[in-house]
Amino acid sequence: xxxxxxxxxxxxxxxxxxxxxxxxxGYLLLALGIGxxxxxxxxxxxxxxxxxxxxxxxxxxxxxxRADYLLVLINKLLMILIAPALLTQTVLATWLFGFFFxxxxxxxxxxxxxxxWGVAAAFTLTLFLLDDFARYLxxxxxxEVPALWAFHKVHHSARSLTPLTVMRTHPVxxxxxxxxxxxxxxxxxxxxxxxxxxxxxxxxxxxxxIAVFAFNVAGSNLRHSHVQLWYPKAVEHLLISxxxxxxxxxxxxxxxxxNFGAVLAIWDWLGGSLxxxxxxxxxxxxxxxxxxxxxxxxxxxxxxxxxxxxxxxKGSIAQLLPDRSL
Amino acid sequence: MKLKKIVxxxxxxxxxxxxxxxxxxxxxxxYADFPVTVKDYKGDAKHSVSYGGQMAxxxxxxxxxxLAGKGNGEANPELKAQMMAYFEGKEAGRAIIDPKTKxxxxxxxxxxxxxxxxKNLAGKAYKGAVTSWPGNMTAxxxxxxxxxxxxxxxxxxxxxxxxxxxxxxxxxxxxxVFYNQAVDNxxxxxxxxxxxxxxxxxxxxxxxxxxxxxxxxAFGYFGTPAHTMELSAKQVYAIAKQKGDAFDIADANxxxxxxxxxxxxxxxxxxxxxxxxxxxxxxxxxxxxxxxxGRQLLADAKGENLTDAQRAELKGYADVIKTNWEKxxxxxxxxxxxxxxxxLQKINTILEANGDLGDNFRKYSKHWGELKGFAMALQMxxxxxxxxxxxxxxxxxxxxxxxxxxxxxxxxxxxxxVQSASIDMExxxxxxxxxxxxxxxxxxxxxxSNDVLxxxxxxxxxxxxxxxxxxxxD
Numbered sequence: 040x041x042x043x044x045x046x047x048x049x050x051x052x053x054x055x056x057x058x059x060x061x062x063x064x065g066y067l068l069l070a071l072g073i074g075x076x077x078x079x080x081x082x083x084x085x086x087x088x089x090x091x092x093x094x095x096x097x098x099x100x101x102x103x104x105r106a107d108y109l110l111v112l113i114n115k116l117l118m119i120l121i122a123p124a125l126l127t128q129t130v131l132a133t134w135l136f137g138f139f140f141x142x143x144x145x146x147x148x149x150x151x152x153x154x155x156w157g158v159a160a161a162f163t164l165t166l167f168l169l170d171d172f173a174r175y176l177x178x179x180x181x182x183e184v185p186a187l188w189a190f191h192k193v194h195h196s197a198r199s200l201t202p203l204t205v206m207r208t209h210p211v212x213x214x215x216x217x218x219x220x221x222x223x224x225x226x227x228x229x230x231x232x233x234x235x236x237x238x239x240x241x242x243x244x245x246x247x248x249i250a251v252f253a254f255n256v257a258g259s260n261l262r263h264s265h266v267q268l269w270y271p272k273a274v275e276h277l278l279i280s281x282x283x284x285x286x287x288x289x290x291x292x293x294x295x296x297x298n299f300g301a302v303l304a305i306w307d308w309l310g311g312s313l314x315x316x317x318x319x320x321x322x323x324x325x326x327x328x329x330x331x332x333x334x335x336x337x338x339x340x341x342x343x344x345x346x347x348x349x350x351x352x353k354g355s356i357a358q359l360l361p362d363r364s365l
Numbered sequence: 366m367k368l369k370k371i372v373x374x375x376x377x378x379x380x381x382x383x384x385x386x387x388x389x390x391x392x393x394x395x396y397a398d399f400p401v402t403v404k405d406y407k408g409d410a411k412h413s414v415s416y417g418g419q420m421a422x423x424x425x426x427x428x429x430x431x432l433a434g435k436g437n438g439e440a441n442p443e444l445k446a447q448m449m450a451y452f453e454g455k456e457a458g459r460a461i462i463d464p465k466t467k468x469x470x471x472x473x474x475x476x477x478x479x480x481x482x483x484k485n486l487a488g489k490a491y492k493g494a495v496t497s498w499p500g501n502m503t504a505x506x507x508x509x510x511x512x513x514x515x516x517x518x519x520x521x522x523x524x525x526x527x528x529x530x531x532x533x534x535x536x537x538x539x540x541x542v543f544y545n546q547a548v549d550n551x552x553x554x555x556x557x558x559x560x561x562x563x564x565x566x567x568x569x570x571x572x573x574x575x576x577x578x579x580x581x582x583a584f585g586y587f588g589t590p591a592h593t594m595e596l597s598a599k600q601v602y603a604i605a606k607q608k609g610d611a612f613d614i615a616d617a618n619x620x621x622x623x624x625x626x627x628x629x630x631x632x633x634x635x636x637x638x639x640x641x642x643x644x645x646x647x648x649x650x651x652x653x654x655x656x657x658x659g660r661q662l663l664a665d666a667k668g669e670n671l672t673d674a675q676r677a678e679l680k681g682y683a684d685v686i687k688t689n690w691e692k693x694x695x696x697x698x699x700x701x702x703x704x705x706x707x708x709l710q711k712i713n714t715i716l717e718a719n720g721d722l723g724d725n726f727r728k729y730s731k732h733w734g735e736l737k738g739f740a741m742a743l744q745m746x747x748x749x750x751x752x753x754x755x756x757x758x759x760x761x762x763x764x765x766x767x768x769x770x771x772x773x774x775x776x777x778x779x780x781x782x783v784q785s786a787s788i789d790m791e792x793x794x795x796x797x798x799x800x801x802x803x804x805x806x807x808x809x810x811x812x813x814s815n816d817v818l819x820x821x822x823x824x825x826x827x828x829x830x831x832x833x834x835x836x837x838x839d
Contacts, residue, residue: 059829061837114836129825136818137798145791148714166828178839194838205838213836228824237819241827248828284839301839 043119051115054206058247061255062202070202070260077268092265103198106335107207110193113337117210118217125217131225132232139233149236158231159240166227166241167250167302173223175306177215178299186355187215189347193340195288198325202260209344254302269316279304282316288324394657395617396584396591397627401572402668403565410572414660419543419585421481422489423631424474425451426538428462429486433512433531438519445516452512453487453505464629470607470615472629473622480626486538491545497741497758499775504541504745508534510780522730526773526782527765532734539632540694540742543586548690549747551583552683556676563663564670576671576679577663583683584656587690588631589638592617593653598641601649605630605638633693640696640812648689648696655685687746694743695808698757699801701736703815705765706797708732709790716790726768733765736800753807760800766793 054060055067071093078089091097098104140146153161181191190209197204208216231239244252261268262284269275269282279300287298297314300307307313325334333339401413429451435444450459459477466472474480491504498507515521515530522529555561561575573581593601596614603611604623615623623629630638637649659682666675708729715722740761744754764773764782772787788796798817804810813822 057829118836128828129821132821133802133818137795137802140795140798141792145710145713145794148710174839206836208836208838210836212838216836216838224825224828228821232818232821239820239824241824243827246827299839 043116046119047116050119051112054111054115058245059251061205061259063255066255066260067202069256070258070264073258074261074264074266074268078266098199098265099201101199102335103196104201104203106337106340107197107201107203109337110208110340111203111206113341114206114208114210114213118213121210121214122217125214126221126225128221128224128228131221132229135226135229136233139230146233146236149238152234153238155238155240158235158238159242162227162231162235162239163242163249165231166224166248169227170220170223171300171302172306173219174301175299175303175310177219178301179310179312181212181215182296182299186348186351189344189351192326193344195326196334196340197263197288198323198330198334200263200265200285200288200324202263204263205260209341211344250302267316267318267320267322269318272315275304275315276308276313277304278302279307280316282318283314285322285324286314286316289322290325290328291322294322394594394661396593396653396657396660399577399660399664402577402664402666403572403574404668406566406572408570408572413573413577413664414581415571415573415578416581416585417481417626418484419582420626420629420631421477421484422486422542422586423588423629424461424464424477424480424625425459425484425486426535426542427464427631428459428477429512429538430531430535431463433515433534434521436516436518436521438517440517442516445513448512448516449509451486452508453485455483455485457482461625464607464625467607469609470612471622472625473620474625486542489546490538490541491549491745491747495541495741495744496754497737497744499763499773504537504545508538508541511537513780522727524726524730526784527726527730527733527767528773529731529734532731533738536697536735536738537741540739540745543588543632544690544694544742545745545747547583547586548687549745551579551586552687553747555579556680556683558671558673558676562670563666564668574663574668576666577660580656580660580663580679583686584660586632587634587652587656587686589634589649589653590615590617590630591627593634594650594657598638598647598649601630602635602638602642604628605635633690636697637689637693640693640700640814643812643814646692646696646812648693652686652689652693655682655689658682659686691743691746692808692810694739695804696810696812696814697739698736698743699804699810699816700812700814701732701739702761702797702800702804703817704732705729705736706794706801706817707815709794709797713790713794730765733761737761740800753803756803757800760796760803762787766790 055062055064057063058065074093075089078084078092079086084092152158181187190211193209194204194207194212197207228239242249258268258281261281262279264281267282267285268280270278270280274280275283279298279302283298283304286294294314297312298304298307299310299312304313397414398412399414401410403413429448432444432448432451450456457478461472461475461477464472465475477484487505487508490508493503494501495504495507500507500510502510511530511534514523514528515534518528518530521531556576556579561567561579563574563576565575567573567575567578571578589601590596590604595617600611600614604615612623615628617628618624634649637652640646641649659679662675662679662682663671671679708725712722712725712729715725740757743757744750750757762772763775764784766772766787766789767784770787770789771784773782774785774787775783777783801813801817805813816822
């Protein structure tokens with residue numbers, strides 16, 4: 040019990056003090072800086088408006104944001120309890136290494152295929168591409184499968200976006216995301232260890248995967264904010280801009296099911312779900328325009344998705360069964 | 366940041382006991398000079414610590430290992446008799462063949478009797494059947510069988526079967542005698558209330574109680590210097606290697622000689638130190654500290670029978686010792702499965718290129734011998750390892766996989782090895798990988814020398830092991 044409490048406090052503080060985390064204080068400050076520069080000097084807004092867009096209590100202490108904070112606190116604990124039961128990347132990588140060995144024989148001798156720097160670069164790039172694609176795919180599935188959308192709706196029910204909205208997630212999604220990471224990392228590590236042995240390394244900055252670092256330093260946190268920062272059209276075909284992700288959260292029907300990507304926009308481009316930013320458009324966030332009573336209650340956020348999802352599953356199973364009226 | 370501080374404060378408060386033991390590494394207690402507590406003791410002994418018999422057996426084991434590599438490839442009854450004298454003889458006058466004075470590293474004793482008289486290894490070897498070796502023999506019979514083979518082999522090595530007897534004999538004997546005696550006898554049934562009670566002398570006239578001596582004997586078998594808590598794992602390791610600069614470290618009482626009784630490193634203490642010097646584990650000090658704490662508890666009992674609570678506490682220390690000792694052996698299994706894997710990789714690469722094997726097959730046999738010896742030792746703790754034992758024995762086999770893809774499968778009526786077709790060397794590499802995995806899964810080994818999947822832990826760590834379990838959306 041004591042161990043769980045300590046682990047909980049530790050992980051909670053890690054969330055803000057650990058550069059591997061999206062909401063590391065340094066990244067938050069950088070995002071604030073980038074957002075301010077964008078609003079003040081690119082869009083020429085007055086200081087009062089700049090502060091209203093970035094730091095207003097109307098955003099940070101809204102009912103929606105307060106629900107985010109509560110979810111962060113509760114989910115952390117739930118995930119600590121659930122995580123030990125989940126498949127880990129280590130188990131998967133070990134299994135895969137053994138599988139390759141039994142299928143293709145002894146691994147190539149170390150250093151025979153690529154120089155060390157080449158292996159590290161290839162590993163880091165592969166991991167980034169695979170991870171980003173998996174994020175896109177799982178995200179898309181969460182939207183398109185009704186029984187899963189019931190859970191993902193929790194994230195989309197946010198009316199105001201703050202960087203912490205990234206953790207406004209139903210635990211069932213948390214489990215899926217954890218498995219997704221384990222799968223991507225397990226496959227990449229297992230394959231690279233088989234091919235390159237001890238040469239495998241990760242290219243890091245300040246101990247963080249260079250791709251993750253670059254993404255976060257570039258203001259990744261602005262995607263969950265009210266700062267509408269867009270990229271040139273050509274770039275928005277390659278990278279998802281904060282404004283594009285805000286479109287993903289929009290209540291306007293033509294924006295539904297667009298921009299599933301995390302870092303790269305190419306997956307959406309290839310998959311036909313890319314939607315470029317609309318500079319200056321008034322975008323409201325949420326699932327639908329109409330605000331409902333109790334949108335941010337814990338019951339709605341944690342329990343309702345199970346009921347909905349169960350109802351949908353029951354409906355689809357009933358359709359598969361022979362007509363009972365006969 | 367504030368949260369970090371709270372967390373650290375909580376951690377320090379709750380784990381203060383661990384902090385204390387960590388400090389002990391610097392100026393820790395010594396396993397010596399515990400007072401005489403026997404009630405009616407009349408003699409003039411000043412302290413009650415005694416484990417000379419165990420140290421004599423360490424000297425016998427070290428010497429036997431040296432002899433195992435002395436053969437010239439012909440049947441050699443003289444050598445065999447000499448080896449048997451160290452294994453099962455009890456005669457006076459046996460010289461200590463190892464450890465001997467080496468350069469600046471001067472040792473105090475030159476004869477086994479100076480440590481203890483009439484001691485042997487055979488009488489203390491595990492009495493049950495050894496399932497990890499063909500022939501349905503007891504541990505003493507397996508060792509005698511190996512001694513017979515070693516005496517007739519060239520420098521203790523049988524190239525036809527890939528067997529390195531110095532390694533096999535040494536590593537298995539450490540398990541069958543030292544480990545078994547300590548964890549299956551002294552730290553097991555001899556801790557029961559009605560056996561060797563603390564309320565009376567071990568034997569009439571002795572300056573130590575029953576339980577005090579039982580505890581000392583277990584400590585002796587571990588094989589670590591009495592002043593281990595004052596030393597680092599690296600230093601304890603260097604003492605066994607008898608390096609010149611290790612002399613001052615070893616000679617705790619500054620009498621100009623290293624006492625083979627109290628100042629030398631042997632057997633599993635050496636392997637514990639070897640695992641720990643990588644910095645990931647602390648088996649040596651954990652085990653030694655538990656021995657010292659247990660011994661202090663006995664001294665504090667002042668010659669009275671132990672209460673149930675005291676005995677429970679003592680058994681707690683014994684459990685720490687047993688668990689960690691087992692891990693030390695599992696780490697060695699892991700390590701040598703890794704070296705065997707690497708040797709096989711080298712051999713396969715050379716064979717594919719039609720190259721010359723050189724001494725690579727010899728190295729492979731040596732590492733396999735260490736692997737097998739430790740794997741056999743792991744099964745000597747007096748408990749049935751069940752499925753783990755079966756898996757381990759099947760994965761490793763009775764010999765390394767030989768060049769014609771054969772393996773020793775048994776022993777015939779004349780004591781000759783029988784070979785059968787087996788898997789190829791590549792598949793055997795996979796067995797080594799599985800052995801390592803088995804040690805991770807069953808014993809949670811942490812030092813992991815020669816990890817075939819080297820770097821996997823570091824990679825997962827770099828990617829942020831915990832990061833993956835956060836419920837971060839997109």
